[in-house]
Amino acid sequence: MIEDLEPFPDQPEVGDVFEPTTYWTDTAPDELVTEVAARIEKVTADDRIERLADLGDGFTTIVPSYIDAAGETVLSGCLMWDRYLWIDYHTQPTGRVQLIERVPLFQHVVRTPTQYPNWYSVTYDGPQSLRPGHTHLDDYQVAAYALRVRTLPLPP
Numbered sequence: 001m002i003e004d005l006e007p008f009p010d011q012p013e014v015g016d017v018f019e020p021t022t023y024w025t026d027t028a029p030d031e032l033v034t035e036v037a038a039r040i041e042k043v044t045a046d047d048r049i050e051r052l053a054d055l056g057d058g059f060t061t062i063v064p065s066y067i068d069a070a071g072e073t074v075l076s077g078c079l080m081w082d083r084y085l086w087i088d089y090h091t092q093p094t095g096r097v098q099l100i101e102r103v104p105l106f107q108h109v110v111r112t113p114t115q116y117p118n119w120y121s122v123t124y125d126g127p128q129s130l131r132p133g134h135t136h137l138d139d140y141q142v143a144a145y146a147l148r149v150r151t152l153p154l155p156p
Contacts, residue, residue, distance in 0.1 A: 001079040001097070002028060002105065003145040008083045012099045017152065019096050021085040023062035024053060026077035029105065029128050032146055038075050045090035052091055058154040059095035081147070097149035106131045107143035 001022065003012070012018055038053040040063055051063040053075060061079055069075060085093070105128040111120035128143050 001081055001147040001149055002032065003081045003102075003147050004083070005142070005144055006083055012102065012147070014099050014102065017096060017098045019094070020079075020081040021083065022079040022081050022093055022095065023064055023085060023089070024067060024075055024077055025064075025080045026067055026075075028078040028080075029130065029146075031130050032078045033076060034078060036075050037072075038069075039072055040070050043091050048090055050089055050091045052093065055095075055151075057095075057151050059097075059151050060093045061095070062089050062091060062093055094154060096152045096154050098152055099147060099149055101148040103130055103132045103146045103148075104134065104142045105129065105144040105146050106134065106137055106140040108139060109141045 001020070002025070010018075036055055038055050040051050040053045042049050043052050044050075051065075051070075052060050053063045054060050062085065063069060063075075067075070067077075107124045107128045108126040110123045110125050112123070113119075114121055122141065124141075124143055130146055131137065
């Protein structure tokens with residue numbers, strides 16, 4: 001699962017159990033791509049038709065329209081945790097996970113000086129890559145985090 005870096009007051013720690021709001025992405029770094037059996041259904045939320053994939057054990061995720069899949073299928077890619085998913089989708093995905101590992105995804109950056117001393121406009125350039133054990137790399141910046149999680153059954 002990829003954790004985006006949108007501002008939010010929580011930062012999961014190894015061992016934490018949480019219920020992330022996720023969608024499926026097929027544009028993940030190669031190291032994170034997996035194949036998962038899923039059942040995709042259309043759901044109606046606030047007069048909108050959205051697609052929800054059931055991955056088993058009560059874990060569901062939004063399937064964006066750019067992914068061509070329906071019914072019983074195998075999804076290739078990975079989960080994206082989007083804390084502000086409700087802005088784009090009205091369907092609430094479900095699922096509970098425990099964090100096993102959290103590794104930074106670095107991406108090359110181009111820093112363009114601004115009119116203010118020591119301030120830069122940052123543009124991400126190139127693919128993201130896993131860098132376990134690193135917290136800083138010259139000309140690279142943490143763009144997201146890769147989370148290795150274990151799905152847990154939802155409480156009754």
